[in-house]
Amino acid sequence: MQLDSSPTRSDQVVGRRGPDEATILLDMASGQYFTLDEVGGRIWELCDGSKTVREIAAVLVQEYEAAPEQIEADLVALLDELYSDGLVHAAIPPDHADQPPRAARRRAQ
Amino acid sequence: MAAVDADADIHFHGVELRLRSDEPALLDVLRARFAALPLRVRGGADAVLNFELHARDGKQQSPAPDAGMRSVYESENGDAWYDDGGDRLLVRYTGAGYAVCLPRERRVLLSVDRSATNAAWIATRPLFTLTLAELLKREGMFFLHAAGVTTDAGGILLPGSSGSGKSTLAVALARAGFGFLGDDTVFLRRENGDLSVLPFPDQIDLSETSLDLLGPLSPRTIRLPGSPKWQFDPVHAGCAVIGEGVQPQALIFPFLGGTKARLEVLSGDDALLHLAPNLLMTERDATQRHLDVLADLVAAVPSYRLELGTDLTAAVAAVEQVAANEKRQDG
Incomplete structure (x- = not known):
């Protein structure tokens, strides 16, 4: 997932944060369940299509005590997983539209 | 035709x-x-x-x-x-x-x-x-695969799949004086902002194993051909049937097994994961509302896991203790 992509939750997925910290996701297309930890759930909430990966990272840096580089790396890793599982889509900015997202490149190798 | x-x-x-x-x-x-x-x-x-x-x-x-x-x-x-x-x-x-x-x-x-x-x-x-x-x-009434009983403080829900012991425990509790909401299915509905448990006091399905645990019940009424269990009318089986919706008080997930009844606290997140198989992933918005209601339920009431053991009296006592604790806290 590129830093200037804007991830959006798939409309095939229903999700809800539990009462403690986990978020449960149900993929209607595959019938699979997924759970995210507290930070993953926050990232899921932020994937509304209005923010780039870089902007989501900036929000997380404000909310969590960790090195910005680490937060960004963890964020990209999780988004790559969500993307490859079909749980998020990524709008690619026009000037990068000829490049497939990182997760797609990885699968193609 | x-x-x-x-x-x-x-x-x-x-x-x-x-x-x-x-x-x-x-x-x-x-x-x-x-x-x-x-x-x-x-x-x-x-x-x-x-x-x-x-x-x-x-x-x-x-x-x-x-x-x-x-x-x-x-x-x-x-x-x-x-x-x-x-x-x-x-x-x-x-x-x-x-x-x-x-x-x-x-x-x-x-x-x-x-x-x-x-x-x-x-x-x-x-x-x-x-x-x-x-x-x-x-129609805003959401399926929950659970037995249910009541005290005067609300409903205690016993969710579980077939064979988990929920019918057995529900009948044992009903015989101990709890009201009876159903042995297999209840529905959840939001009413004036609160969750309500709607009873479905269907015929009770009991296996031979359950009957051995429960001891003499009412005369066996029906065994529908092809059904793996016996069917009993809850009224004839001595259950005090509750017909109206009640507020939920606790979730207790029963499991058949062990020798002694054992009650453990279950986190709300774990409870929600256990309830997720109740969702049939059909129309998206209705399915989201179903998930929301289940999440609201586990957020509203405490959850427990109850290994039933071989002595149902002890399992009933464990549920009575939960009911008493919750009533005290409500009071």
């Missing part, structure tokens, strides 16, 4: 179930499932849900799922498919019957092979219950 020549209207928590069939015996079995609910004055229902049940000769050729349908349920005996565009649910019971559920029309068409030994059970249990749950989901 055979004529649909018998009907029955059943009131179920403000919804009217209008049942029609060319096989009166099927309606008799369905009426028995709802017999313990208090009678309602006819009219005034918020919605009418229509079920047409057909008993036909010969092996049923279930319609094949359309290309646009996706699988939403699978078991060794059947499957279910959903069409997002047409909002249509197809439920198939291998070789013996199927149901087509049309939520927008509030209508179910159900067909079984009358020569199948388990035709009545298939029609009135798996096919009827699954499609009823889908139609009620659209």
